[in-house]
Structure formats: C-alpha cells, structure tokens
Amino acid sequence: MSRRIAHLDxxxxxxxxxxxxxxxxxxxxxxxxxxxxxxxxxxxxxxPLGRYRGRGVVTTATYPARALGVHSGMPLMQAARLAPxxxxxxxxxxxxxxxxxxxxxxxxxxxxxxEDRGIDEIYLDLSLLPGVAEDGGRACAxxxxxxxxxxTGLSCSIAVAPNKLLAKLGSELDKPGGxxxxxxxxxxxRIWPLPARKLNGIGPRxxxxxxxxxxxxxxxxxxxxxxxxIVHFGPRYGAxxxxxxxxxxxxxxxxxxxxxxLSRETTFExxxxxxxDRAALGTLFTRLCERLAEDLRKRGLRAGRIGVKLxxxxxxxxxxxxxxxxxxxxxxxxxxxxxLGLKRMPLDQPLRLLGVRASSLRAADAPEATAPRRRxxxxxxxxxxxxx
DNA sequence: TCTGGGGTCCTAGGACCC
DNA sequence: TCTGGGGTCCTAGGACCC
Numbered sequence: 400m401s402r403r404i405a406h407l408d409x410x411x412x413x414x415x416x417x418x419x420x421x422x423x424x425x426x427x428x429x430x431x432x433x434x435x436x437x438x439x440x441x442x443x444x445x446x447p448l449g450r451y452r453g454r455g456v457v458t459t460a461t462y463p464a465r466a467l468g469v470h471s472g473m474p475l476m477q478a479a480r481l482a483p484x485x486x487x488x489x490x491x492x493x494x495x496x497x498x499x500x501x502x503x504x505x506x507x508x509x510x511x512x513x514e515d516r517g518i519d520e521i522y523l524d525l526s527l528l529p530g531v532a533e534d535g536g537r538a539c540a541x542x543x544x545x546x547x548x549x550x551t552g553l554s555c556s557i558a559v560a561p562n563k564l565l566a567k568l569g570s571e572l573d574k575p576g577g578x579x580x581x582x583x584x585x586x587x588x589r590i591w592p593l594p595a596r597k598l599n600g601i602g603p604r605x606x607x608x609x610x611x612x613x614x615x616x617x618x619x620x621x622x623x624x625x626x627x628x629i630v631h632f633g634p635r636y637g638a639x640x641x642x643x644x645x646x647x648x649x650x651x652x653x654x655x656x657x658x659x660x661l662s663r664e665t666t667f668e669x670x671x672x673x674x675x676d677r678a679a680l681g682t683l684f685t686r687l688c689e690r691l692a693e694d695l696r697k698r699g700l701r702a703g704r705i706g707v708k709l710x711x712x713x714x715x716x717x718x719x720x721x722x723x724x725x726x727x728x729x730x731x732x733x734x735x736x737x738x739l740g741l742k743r744m745p746l747d748q749p750l751r752l753l754g755v756r757a758s759s760l761r762a763a764d765a766p767e768a769t770a771p772r773r774r775x776x777x778x779x780x781x782x783x784x785x786x787x
Numbered sequence: 788t789c790t791g792g793g794g795t796c797c798t799a800g801g802a803c804c805c
Numbered sequence: 806t807c808t809g810g811g812g813t814c815c816t817a818g819g820a821c822c823c
Contacts, residue, residue: 432791456791471823474789517794517823602821635797636820664792706817714790718817754792794822802815 403536404652405523405559406566407506407543410575412519413459415553416498417488421445428464428485432457433475435489442491449483451475454666454751458490462575495519498551505550506543514652520570522563524652535559535580544578564648565590567599586646591618598643605632605640620644657760661694661702663687664754670712673746680753684741685734687755692730695757701726703759705733707740710752718756719743726761733757 409415413431418424424445433455435443457478460469467482475487499518507513512524525531525539536559547555556577558569568590569579581589595617596606612631614620620628621644629637642648665687671680695702706720719740727733737755 452788454789454791456789458791472790474791476788477790480788519823600821604820633798659795660793662793666791716818720816722815752791792823795820796822797820798818800816802813804812804814805810 401526401561403525403531403559404561404563404566405510405525405536405540405543405557406563406570407521407523407547407555407557408570408574409502409519409547410554410556411459411461412498412553413490413495414461414464416495417491418461419498419552420494424486426463427461428467428469428482429461430457430464430469430475430478430482430485430487431459431490433487433489443489445486445488447483448475448479448485448487451479451487453668460485498553501551502547502553502555505546509543509546510539512652512654514654515656522566522652525559531559535582537578537580540578540580544576561646562648563650563652564599564643565646568593568597571597583646587618590646591616591621593617595620595644600639600643605636608632617644658698658700659760660756660758661691661698661700661760662706662708662754662756663691663694664708664752666710666752667750670749670751672749680750683753684737684755685730687753688734688737689730691755691757692728692733695728695760696763699763700757700760701728701763702733702757703761704757705736705740706756706758707737707744708752708754708756709744709746709750711748711750713748714751715748716752717744720756720758722759725767726759728763 414429417431430448433451433453436446453475455475457469457471457473457475459471464482464485467485469478469482469485495518503513503521506521506523510523510525510528514522516522525536528539531539540557540559543557544555547553554576556570556574558566558579558581560566560569560581561583565581569581570577572579593616595601595609595614598617609620614623620640625638625641628640631637632640665683673680702723703726704720704722706718708716708718710716721736721740723732723736733755
C-alpha cells in the first residue's frame with residue numbers, strides 16, 4: 400500500500416498577505432523585510448527599497464521583484480542596489496499568523512492529518528482519503544487549493560508524491576499555483592535533472608562540497624557509490640544522501656510536536672562594545688529575558704536551562720548554557736542565569752547580536768523533579784560582565 | 788554600506804563512572 | 806612497569822530549514 404503525501408506551500412506568502420490589503424500594489428516589485436521606517440502610526444506605507452539603510456534581509460519578494468534578482472535571505476542593502484525602484488514593507492507577523500491559521504484550518508477541513516512546517520507550509524497525509532488511490536491525489540490537491548483560496552484569497556502550490564521528500568521537491572516544480580502529481584516513474588525524468596541543492600536537507604555547505612566532488616545534480620548523486628558518499632560525508636549523512644537521491648523517505652507526517660526550545664535574539668543597528676556600550680547592552684539583555692519569560696508563561700512552560708548567544712563584529716557566533724537550580728519562567732531568574740553564562744564568554748570584541756534561549760522545557764504545572772544533577776565545572780571567566 | 792529571527796538535529800570532545 | 810574499555814552525559818558549534 401503506497402502512501403500519498405502532499406506538500407502545500409503558500410506562494411510568496413508574506414507579500415501576498417500584504418497585497419490583500421493593498422491591492423493597488425499588485426504586479427509591482429515588492430519586498431518584505433527590515434524594520435518600520437521611523438515615525439508614523441497605523442499601517443506603514445511602502446517606501447522605495449533604494450531608501451533602505453540597515454542590517455535587515457529580504458524575508459519575501461513578490462515574483463516581479465524576484466525577476467529583478469531579489470530573493471529571500473538577501474541583505475536588503477544588496478537588494479536595494481539591484482532594485483532601488485522596488486517597494487519595501489516591514490513584516491506584519493500578526494497578519495501573517497492570522498492568514499496562516501486560516502489556510503491551515505481550510506486544509507484541515509479536507510485532510511485532517513497535517514504536519515505544521517512553519518508559517519507558510521504543511522505536509523498532509525492523503526493516503527486514506529477517498530478517491531486518492533484512483534487519481535494519485537490530483538482532485539484532492541485541486542480541492543485543497545480551492546479551499547485555501549476561498550478561506551484566505553491566497554494561492555498555494557501543492558505536490559502529491561509517495562513521500563515527504565518528493566512532495567517537497569514537487570511543490571516547487573510549478574510555482575506559483577502549481578499542482579504536481581509525482582509517482583515513482585517520475586524520479587528519473589523530473590527529479591534527477593534538478594540541482595542537488597534543491598533537496599530538503601542539502602544546504603549551501605553540502606551543495607558546495609558535492610559540487611567540488613563533481614556532483615551537481617540529484618541524478619549524479621543517485622549514481623554515486625554510497626561508500627564513497629560515506630567517506631566524504633560521514634556514515635549518517637552519507638547514507639542519507641544516497642537514500643534521498645533514490646527518492647526514498649519513510650518519515651511519517653507528524654501531527655503534533657512539543658517545543659524543545661524558545662529563544663529571543665536581536666541584531667543591533669550598529670555594533671555595540673561590551674565596555675563602552677555596557678549600559679545599552681544590559682538594558683537590551685534584560686529586555687530579551689523579559690520577552691523570553693513572557694513567551695514561556697504564554698505557553699505554560701518553564702525552562703530548565705538558559706543559553707546566551709553572541710555574534711561578534713566578525714560574524715562569529717558564540718554560545719554558553721547554564722542549568723537553573725529550579726526550572727523557571729521568571730524574567731529575573733532567567734536574567735541571572737543568562738548573566739552567569741555571559742560571564743564565561745570572551746567579551747573583547749564589538750558585538751552585533753545578543754540572544755537568550757530557554758531549553759529543557761517542562762510544563763509549569765508538572766511536578767518538580769529533584770534528581771541530583773552533575774555540577775558542571777566552573778570554567779574560565781574572562782572579560783567584563785556588561786550587566787548585573 | 789554584507790549577512791534577521793525563530794527553530795531542529797547532529798557531531799565531537801571531555802567528563803565521569805564502573 | 807608509558808597508559809583498558811565501554812557507556813553516557815554534557816557542552817559548544819554548526820548545518821539546515823522556514
């Protein structure tokens with residue numbers, strides 16, 4: 400009994416949500432990202448991208464903006480050079496979350512076995528739905544697209560395939576508005592010609608390494624000797640690369656997951672120095688801990704561990720973790736523990752980012768475990784603690 | 788004018804224990 | 806009598822994804 404798994408991916412999601420309330424911008428190059436322009440209340444007005452100054456990146460670009468070479472993840476300053484005439488809006492996450500809930504509810508009304516993959520995409524297990532065995536899921540996918548459009552006014556791309564990996568690849572084949580049905584017979588003609596980088600799990604590093612080894616496409620990866628892949632990529636990842644390139648993937652659609660960690664971080668408008676900007680850093684640090692504590696309480700969770708994250712002017716990322724004596728959701732407690740983590744970090748460079756992370760999460764109403772913990776070594780303490 | 792913010796998972800070395 | 810051999814936990818960093 401073969402599975403039929405769908406991947407549903409919203410088209411240019413954030414930008415499309417903005418266009419719902421700003422139809423006059425339809426067809427124009429529009430980029431979402433960066434902060435609010437100074438001054439003004441209410442919905443921000445789009446401003447020319449060429450006027451942007453700051454450290455933000457492109458979160459989403461409409462298709463006309465993509466035609467100018469802009470893509471998500473690109474620094475906005477770089478996008479501004481490529482497409483100064485494009486318009487920019489800061490993201491409105493509350494609006495996107497509302498649209499996200501709406502499209503997921505619409506999809507769930509037709510196919511209830513859903514895995515959440517973030518704000519703009521889901522997997523659905525269609526295997527047991529009526530009619531899917533007959534047409535491979537094409538009619539069901541069309542019904543999903545219609546339901547999503549009716550509920551939100553937004554378009555999405557869907558692929559139905561034997562597993563998640565192929566469904567994810569397929570949903571990109573015909574964007575926007577794509578409806579793709581893949582079977583095992585499509586692997587060689589439709590999947591193998593694609594660049595290896597397209598596979599979910601092959602990122603920029605692995606793609607570069609594969610390329611240097613002479614592997615550009617998924618077909619070339621599929622033809623590679625698994626033992627050779629293991630030599631270059633390790634037993635686990637090497638074996639996975641081989642399996643994935645054959646189109647094999649047994650992962651189930653997971654309908655529920657508990658969060659493992661929560662975090663808050665911020666990149667400063669300009670680099671801050673642990674000594675000369677100590678007061679500003681201290682205020683920001685406290686603010687992050689307060690927001691993290693709010694996030695924990697909102698979810699009814701307490702943190703057993705607190706991590707601190709720094710990024711220095713050279714874009715080097717450092718982190719330290721600290722176990723709490725007792726799990727907590729209180730800002731002052733998180734702040735104290737994070738301060739201890741900070742004390743163990745080198746603080747001799749200007750910083751561009753500061754973050755805090757809560758992990759070892761447990762329900763706030765869970766009985767407290769009192770098992771003795773191993774004491775971590777004190778470790779070296781260097782630099783100034785810029786707050787406390 | 789480089790490079791956001793929120794996550795998950797894996798790895799590798801050292802600590803620690805028997 | 807120049808160095809055991811697992812096993813597990815902890816930690817920091819990094820790849821990857823949306």
